[in-house]
Amino acid sequence: MAWTKKVLRVNLTEGTCIGEPLNMEWADQYLGQRGLATRYMCEEVDPTCDALSSENKMIMATGPLTGTMASTGGRYSVICKSPLTGAIACSNSGGFIGAELKNAGWDMIIFEGKSPDPVYLHLENEKAELLPAGELWGKSVWEADEMLHKIHQDPQMRIAAVGRAAEEGCLYSAIINDLHRAAGRSGVGTVMASKNLKAVCVRGTRGVGNIKDPARFMKSTAEQKQVLAENAVTGQGLPTYGTQVLMNVINELGALPTRNMQEVKFEGAHNISGEAMLEPRASDGKANLTTNAGCFACTIACGRISTIDQTHFSVENKPQYWGNSGGLEYEAAWAMGTDTGVDDLDAVTYVNFLCNEDGIDPITFGATVAAAMEMFKDGDLTTEHTGGVELEFGSAKALAWAAEVTCRGEGFGRDLGLGSRRLCEKYGRPELSMTVKSQEFPAYDPRGIQGMGLAYATSNRGACHLRGYTVASEVLGIPEKTDPLVTEGKAGLVKAFQDATAAVDSAGLCVFTTFAWSLENIAPQIDAACEGDWSVDKLAEIGERIWNLERDFNNKAGMTSADDTLPQRLLTEPANTGPAEGKVCGLDEMLPEYYELRGWTTEGELTDDVRGKFNLPV
Amino acid sequence: MQKSLLIDAGKCTGCLQCEMACSYENENVFNPSKSRIKVFTFHDEGRFVPYTCTQCDEAWCLQACPVDAIVVNSKTGSKDVLEDVCVGCKVCTISCPFGTINYNQDSGKVIKCDLCGGDPACASACPTEAITYVDADATGLARMREWAGKTDNTATA
Ligand code: SF4
Numbered sequence: 001m002a003w004t005k006k007v008l009r010v011n012l013t014e015g016t017c018i019g020e021p022l023n024m025e026w027a028d029q030y031l032g033q034r035g036l037a038t039r040y041m042c043e044e045v046d047p048t049c050d051a052l053s054s055e056n057k058m059i060m061a062t063g064p065l066t067g068t069m070a071s072t073g074g075r076y077s078v079i080c081k082s083p084l085t086g087a088i089a090c091s092n093s094g095g096f097i098g099a100e101l102k103n104a105g106w107d108m109i110i111f112e113g114k115s116p117d118p119v120y121l122h123l124e125n126e127k128a129e130l131l132p133a134g135e136l137w138g139k140s141v142w143e144a145d146e147m148l149h150k151i152h153q154d155p156q157m158r159i160a161a162v163g164r165a166a167e168e169g170c171l172y173s174a175i176i177n178d179l180h181r182a183a184g185r186s187g188v189g190t191v192m193a194s195k196n197l198k199a200v201c202v203r204g205t206r207g208v209g210n211i212k213d214p215a216r217f218m219k220s221t222a223e224q225k226q227v228l229a230e231n232a233v234t235g236q237g238l239p240t241y242g243t244q245v246l247m248n249v250i251n252e253l254g255a256l257p258t259r260n261m262q263e264v265k266f267e268g269a270h271n272i273s274g275e276a277m278l279e280p281r282a283s284d285g286k287a288n289l290t291t292n293a294g295c296f297a298c299t300i301a302c303g304r305i306s307t308i309d310q311t312h313f314s315v316e317n318k319p320q321y322w323g324n325s326g327g328l329e330y331e332a333a334w335a336m337g338t339d340t341g342v343d344d345l346d347a348v349t350y351v352n353f354l355c356n357e358d359g360i361d362p363i364t365f366g367a368t369v370a371a372a373m374e375m376f377k378d379g380d381l382t383t384e385h386t387g388g389v390e391l392e393f394g395s396a397k398a399l400a401w402a403a404e405v406t407c408r409g410e411g412f413g414r415d416l417g418l419g420s421r422r423l424c425e426k427y428g429r430p431e432l433s434m435t436v437k438s439q440e441f442p443a444y445d446p447r448g449i450q451g452m453g454l455a456y457a458t459s460n461r462g463a464c465h466l467r468g469y470t471v472a473s474e475v476l477g478i479p480e481k482t483d484p485l486v487t488e489g490k491a492g493l494v495k496a497f498q499d500a501t502a503a504v505d506s507a508g509l510c511v512f513t514t515f516a517w518s519l520e521n522i523a524p525q526i527d528a529a530c531e532g533d534w535s536v537d538k539l540a541e542i543g544e545r546i547w548n549l550e551r552d553f554n555n556k557a558g559m560t561s562a563d564d565t566l567p568q569r570l571l572t573e574p575a576n577t578g579p580a581e582g583k584v585c586g587l588d589e590m591l592p593e594y595y596e597l598r599g600w601t602t603e604g605e606l607t608d609d610v611r612g613k614f615n616l617p618v
Numbered sequence: 619m620q621k622s623l624l625i626d627a628g629k630c631t632g633c634l635q636c637e638m639a640c641s642y643e644n645e646n647v648f649n650p651s652k653s654r655i656k657v658f659t660f661h662d663e664g665r666f667v668p669y670t671c672t673q674c675d676e677a678w679c680l681q682a683c684p685v686d687a688i689v690v691n692s693k694t695g696s697k698d699v700l701e702d703v704c705v706g707c708k709v710c711t712i713s714c715p716f717g718t719i720n721y722n723q724d725s726g727k728v729i730k731c732d733l734c735g736g737d738p739a740c741a742s743a744c745p746t747e748a749i750t751y752v753d754a755d756a757t758g759l760a761r762m763r764e765w766a767g768k769t770d771n772t773a774t775a
Pocket residue numbers: 682683684685686687688699703704705706707708709710711727728
């Protein structure tokens with residue numbers, strides 16, 4: 001129960017949409033969403049396949065708590081092989097479409113093959129059909145959204161779509177749902193577009209019932225909502241400032257990677273911080289932030305709804321950007337602001353709007369621009385490449401231009417659409433790409449927060465903060481404070497965060513709950529909703545099983561321990577100021593212990609013991 | 619004392635906890651499309667607005683019903699639909715100026731807010747106090763207080 005126990009299989013080559021029962025044996029071992037979809041991927045997709053070929057599949061998956069009253073129970077994930085990294089991709093999104101899918105009676109949709117012509121999926125409860133998307137192709141996500149709502153005359157329909165960037169092959173294209181929520185990382189949107197699938201439209205009116213013990217579920221979810229409300233981070237910090245509450249905090253800590261990670265403090269951090277988003281601007285007296293917003297069922301509501309100053313150069317004479325839309329969250333503000341040295345809040349908000357409008361990952365985009373700026377500074381790139389644009393650190397105009405051309409796949413934007421690893425290789429400076437497994441870092445410098453270095457190096461989807469957020473412990477003291485500057489004990493910490501997060505990502509819940517919740521808070525909610533017994537131990541085991549399964553996929557795709565590393569800059573160039581001054585990231589002090597704790601070989605391969613313990617497929 | 623739902627849209631985050639609470643209370647399922655309260659998003663304006671029946675004193679729906687299927691709840695003052703009497707003619711849905719009484723395809727009857735018999739599930743579920751259940755004679759109290767607070771009488775103090 002809580003699962004609908006139904007999977008919709010959409011074969012784009014054949015043009016068929018067929019329902020099938022959910023594999024409940026796997027649901028018991030992998031819970032849902034991230035874990036369960038990865039299990040399907042491992043069964044059905046060859047890890048060595050070309051991510052942009054019809055052999056790859058793309059799964060949109062909900063968790064058992066998606067669509068329920070459990071706080072934040074509105075999440076879904078997109079799972080496929082990533083064209084950016086070659087590893088397993090799993091991008092999680094909020095908004096409303098995940099819950100709508102569940103309300104329509106489906107746990108997940110598996111897209112396979114490739115459509116000969118552009119199509120979109122229209123799903124209304126049990127009725128699923130592929131419709132021609134010729135008119136929609138070449139349109140942005142925002143335009144497609146408007147057109148689809150018009151075609152179907154249904155304001156309640158929820159839409160996930162890809163924009164022009166994905167169509168043009170930008171390797172880090174996102175899938176955008178509900179206009180500004182994103183399955184953002186690893187190029188899941190690129191995979192969707194490669195299948196000639198423009199959009200997924202869902203309307204569900206069946207509802208989510210079948211809760212195992214409704215009275216206990218209502219009581220448990222109410223108690224846990226209270227826990228979120230009373231916690232300083234989830235009850236105050238996030239609603240007030242969003243994730244942008246971190247910009248000044250991490251800067252103070254000297255762990256704010258600046259100008260392509262050359263420095264660890266940004267003099268302009270305040271200007272693009274959560275605090276600055278609340279300050280009235282000179283032109284119209286309004287603040288950047290209009291209101292905070294919740295995703296489906298979310299009682300935290302970290303979402304930002306913002307406007308851009310209408311007099312700002314980026315939107316002058318462009319009234320389509322004058323209204324409210326999704327505002328900055330921390331990682332985006334960092335990548336497109338701090339990492340490029342741009343401290344112009346309106347410019348960064350503008351490029352954030354563009355990332356949503358045409359569906360690209362703001363972290364990879366911002367970090368790629370930062371790498372390009374460093375190459376421009378060094379003369380590897382010149383105005384000849386950029387068509388006259390001075391691609392200088394700190395230039396808001398250059399940043400806005402870069403976003404425009406990348407989103408549309410024009411000119412130098414096609415180079416930027418490669419991501420920094422391929423871009424830096426193309427122009428002869430591979431060492432300037434701040435990536436792991438070809439995916440860009442987010443906003444925490446592993447010289448100042450050592451555990452994050454290991455978390456990045458071992459993340460199954462390439463550098464990522466959401467796979468093992470030891471910042472919670474190392475900076476915020478959750479669940480207990482550890483020293484961010486030491487490597488000792490971090491292997492165990494990283495593993496614990498990775499495993500717990502994998503379970504949360506498979507439940508239908510948002511990982512931000514874990515500022516206040518541990519598995520102790522989550523297990524009772526799952527146990528009240530889902531058939532079977534769901535203890536903390538079982539969830540922890542599931543998390544670890546998922547981590548191993550993802551790792552196994554990557555190993556089979558050809559990745560080795562050599563891919564569990566960091567750019568030389570972070571291993572050899574010490575932080576230049578702040579508490580971490582003189583420090584590099586001590587990855588080699590943590591990695592062997594990490595492999596050992598995982599029970600892997602020294603080469604980072606799964607052993608038969610691990611395979612047996614977690615009942616993993618061979 | 620009669621109580622009213624008080625809606626302060628400025629506090630709403632659009633999370634739909636209220637819609638789920640309502641559908642669960644009344645239909646035993648988490649299903650926003652079966653909720654008596656609806657939250658509307660005005661995307662460009664950055665506004666979320668919850669909306670439900672205000673329990674009009676002289677309720678149009680009640681007066682329009684040809685079979686007297688809508689009655690006044692003497693305890694709460696809500697206008698309740700008697701499911702077994704309603705014939706699903708939808709006249710009430712036409713007469714309601716606010717659109718807050720709606721046909722339910724599954725049951726063939728209409729549904730509307732009944733204040734959950736005096737313990738509104740939406741208000742209990744709302745995390746932001748955008749919906750509260752207060753003394754019907756004093757729904758403006760909080761707003762009055764807010765404006766009173768802005769009165770500058772320091773000069774005369
Ligand atoms: S739909 Fe039912 S409640 Fe409404 S007017 Fe007709 S009989 Fe009365």
